[in-house]
Structures are given as structure tokens and as C-alpha cells.
Amino acid sequence: MLKRWQKELGKRIENGTFRTLNPKAEGIDFYSNDYLGFARSKDLRELILMEISQHPECLSGSTGSRLISGNTAYLTETEKYIARQHGFSSALLFSSGYQANLALYSSLPGRHDIIIADEQIHRSVHDGSRLSFAKKIRFRHNDTGHLEQILEQKPGNCLIAVESLYSMEGDLAPLEQIAALAENYGAGLIVDEAHAFGVFGHGLVGQYGLQDKVAAVVITYGKALGMHGAAVLSTDLIRNYLINFASPLIYTTSSPDVQWVSIKAAYNFFSENRHIQQALKDNIRVFRQQGLVTPSAADSPVQAVIIPDIERLKSLQKHLADLGFLTYAVYSPSVKEGTERLRICLHSFNTEAEIIRLCEIIRESA
Structure with missing residues (x-):
């Protein structure tokens, strides 16, 4: 086994995709998921500190799983x-969010059910699906025609798994069409809104009024809300089912209340500072006006620049970093081989000059 592990790592080193953990860099942020700048907001920190001062007990550990001693009144009220x-x-x-998807896909589908997942769905969905023993079928990315072909031939109960905003491609799912297909064919629909929440208000499911058309929605707080954690939004039936059958919930110690305090404070801060959302939209528009070729949606905070030449991609990322611009290069297997890319994340706090200069450097290096 040791030889196999070394061989696999050697392949990564050889093809230039070996991963390492590096300290957080200093520079102009075009790589984090902090789309609205909440993680750096002093005003939000003050709100959180005020709430903690009123509930100092939240700083203590939860002492157990939610089914034993880890389910507090504060946590229950925050969920409501x-x-x-x-x-x-x-x-x-x-x-x-990883734990939320693991819980959903490991417990809701049974051994004889089918999970129909967009081919670009997050890795956590694949890992959860494997634990369920359900059959998993991938449909071509955002291809509703291919999805319908699969639904027409389905031999059993189906769950459709999509994201509303895809984190690597930066494009949007045709949610209304997918929801209609799910309803027509009697399939359940689960939507991961990790990257859409905050960028598009409370998420695209809410914007389109699809709450009654989905089985569940995953909202995560490590992106636009600048916190950590996730919520599964659903019916009382699905909530109770997860509490009874989802191992990632049952067999783990609950997070301390300070995590839920921070999330609730961030919700309040978001509702009172919607102008920050507009600042992000303005910056996305500035980026799109620079004319870089990208498969990403025009209103997405994630903008991908495809550079399949790995050495050229690494060179460009390093060149940008040397000039103080922090971006993220994405390699296979995180994306399909031949679609390696520079992943650019835009934020409310980026300046117009920074965005224009970033695009100039990319064009000059192309």
C-alpha cells in the first residue's frame, strides 16, 4: 500500500498537479469565496461580539451530538x-456544506433508488451518493434534454442533484426547467445554493419561487456570508428523516453555539446592507466589460478563464501573484482534463482599477 500511495503522489508531482497546504497569502483577493466581504467586515464582527457578550455560554463546547446533549435552545431557534x-x-x-450533502445523499435515497446528478456537481454529492448504495447517473452539464432522456427511462424513484451556481464553471443552472421536469416525472430535486446564496439574495430557488418544487435546498455560510456551516432547507418530514437516519448528523458532536451566533448575526447584517450586493454586481459588470473569453454567466461572481496548458496556467498564476493578484488555478481531477482554468472570484470590495489591471495582465500573458 505504501508503494501505491507513493506512486500516485509521484504521478501528481510529475504532471504538475501535486497539492500542498500553504499559508494564506497577502495580496489583492481574486480567489476567496468572500463575495460580499463579510469575512473582513469590522461592523459584522462587532455585531457578533455584541451577541456573544449577551450569550457567553455559547463559547463552550456543545458536549455531545444533537441527539444526546448538543441540541441547545439557541440552535433550535436559529433553525426556525x-x-x-x-x-x-x-x-x-x-x-x-460537505457534511450537509453527505447527510442528504447517504440517507434519502435507498439501495434501489437513482440519483441523477449534473456532471459538474460538487464532490460531496458523489461521496454521499456512494454511501447510499443508490445507483448514480450523470447528465451532461445543464443539459435538460439529456436529463429528460434519463428520466423517461428511469426504472425507479429518482433524486435530481444540481447546483444553482456552479463553483468551477461559474454558470447558472436552468432551475425552472429542471424543476418542471422533476415535477412532470415525479422525481425529487435537491439544489445546492452554496455559491448563489448572498450573491442572488437568499438564493435562486427563492428568487424563482420554487420552494414548493424542491425536496431540499442546501445553503452554506462559508461563501457570501463569511461564516462557516450549512443548512438543509426542506419539509418537516425530510428534517425528521435526516434526524433519524443521517449518520453525519447522528454520529458527530454538534458545533458550539458560537457558530450559530455568527450565522444569525450575518443574516441580520445581510438584510441591513443590501447595497453591498449591488457593489458586487457592479464589479462583475466591470470585469465582463474587459472582454475576456469565459464560459461563466454574465452575473456570476465566479469567472473562469480556460487555459488547458498546465505549464502556461501555472506560469500565469505565479506571474499574477508576483504582481500582488491572488487567483486560483484549477487542475484535473477537480475539472475535466483539458479544461484546466484560472478561477477568478470577484468581490464587493475589489476596486475597478484592480479588476481592469487584472484583466490586462491576463490578456498580455495570453
Whole structure:
């Protein structure tokens, strides 16, 4: 086994895709998911500190899983608050978005059910699906025709898995068409809104009024809200099912209340500072006006520049970093081989001059 592990790592080193953990760099941020700048907001920190000062007990550990000693009144009230904010009957909080997807896809589908997943869905969905023993079928990215072909031939109960905004391509799912297909064929629909929440208000499911058309929605807080954690929005039935059958919830110690305090404070801050959302939209528009070729949506905070030549991609990222611009190069297997890219994340706090200069450097290096 040791030889196999070394061989696999050697392949990564040889093809230039070996991953390492590096300290957080200093520079102009075009790579983090902090789309609205909440993670750097002093005003939000003050709100959180004020709430903690009123509830100092939240700094202590939860002492157990939610089914034993880790389910506090503050946590329960926060879930009710989140459900109201999004127009759902219930919400169930998790320590991370990965854990939320693991819980959903490992427990909801049974051995003889089918998970129909967009080919660019997040890795957590694939990992959760594997634990369920359900059959998994991929449909071509955002291809509703291909999805319908699969639904027409389905031999059993189906769950459709999509994201509303895809984190690597930076494009939007045709949610209304997918929801209509799910309804027509009696399939359940689960939408991951990790990268859409905050950028598009409370998410695209809410904007399109699809709350009654989906089985569940995953909202995560490590992106636009600048916090950490996730909520599964759903019905009381699905919430109770997860509490009874989802191992990632049942068999893990609950997060301390300070995590939920921060999330609730961030919701309040978001509702009172919607102008920050407009600042992000303005910056996305400035970027798109620079004319770089990208497969990403015109209103997405994630803008991908495809550079399949790995050495050229690495060279460009390093050149940008040397000039103080922090971007992220994405390699296979995170994306399909031949679609390696420079992933650019835009934020409300980036300046117009920074965005224009970034695009100039990319064009000059092309």
C-alpha cells in the first residue's frame, strides 16, 4: 500500500498537479469565496461580539451530538429563524456544506433508488451518493434534454442533484426547467445554493419561487456570508428523516453555539446592507466589460478563464501573484482534463482599477 500511495503522489508531482497546504497569502483577493466581504467586515464582527457578550455560554463546547446533549435552545431557534428567512417549513443546521450533502445523499435515497446528478456537481454529492448504495447517473452539464432522456427511462424513484451556481464553471443552472421536469416525472430535486446564496439574495430557488418544487435546498455560510456551516432547507418530514437516519448528523458532536451566533448575526447584517450586493454586481459588470473569453454567466461572481496548458496556467498564476493578484488555478481531477482554468472570484470590495489591471495582465500573458 505504501508503494501505491507513493506512486500516485509521484504521478501528481510529475504532471504538475501535486497539492500542498500553504499559508494564506497577502495580496489583492481574486480567489476567496468572500463575495460580499463579510469575512473582513469590522461592523459584522462587532455585531457578533455584541451577541456573544449577551450569550457567553455559547463559547463552550456543545458536549455531545444533537441527539444526546448538543441540541441547545439557541440552535433550535436559529433553525426556525433561517427557515422563515428562506420561506421553508424547516431548516436543519450542519457544521459544513460537505457534511450537509453527505447527510442528504447517504440517507434519502435507498439501495434501489437513482440519483441523477449534473456532471459538474460538487464532490460531496458523489461521496454521499456512494454511501447510499443508490445507483448514480450523470447528465451532461445543464443539459435538460439529456436529463429528460434519463428520466423517461428511469426504472425507479429518482433524486435530481444540481447546483444553482456552479463553483468551477461559474454558470447558472436552468432551475425552472429542471424543476418542471422533476415535477412532470415525479422525481425529487435537491439544489445546492452554496455559491448563489448572498450573491442572488437568499438564493435562486427563492428568487424563482420554487420552494414548493424542491425536496431540499442546501445553503452554506462559508461563501457570501463569511461564516462557516450549512443548512438543509426542506419539509418537516425530510428534517425528521435526516434526524433519524443521517449518520453525519447522528454520529458527530454538534458545533458550539458560537457558530450559530455568527450565522444569525450575518443574516441580520445581510438584510441591513443590501447595497453591498449591488457593489458586487457592479464589479462583475466591470470585469465582463474587459472582454475576456469565459464560459461563466454574465452575473456570476465566479469567472473562469480556460487555459488547458498546465505549464502556461501555472506560469500565469505565479506571474499574477508576483504582481500582488491572488487567483486560483484549477487542475484535473477537480475539472475535466483539458479544461484546466484560472478561477477568478470577484468581490464587493475589489476596486475597478484592480479588476481592469487584472484583466490586462491576463490578456498580455495570453
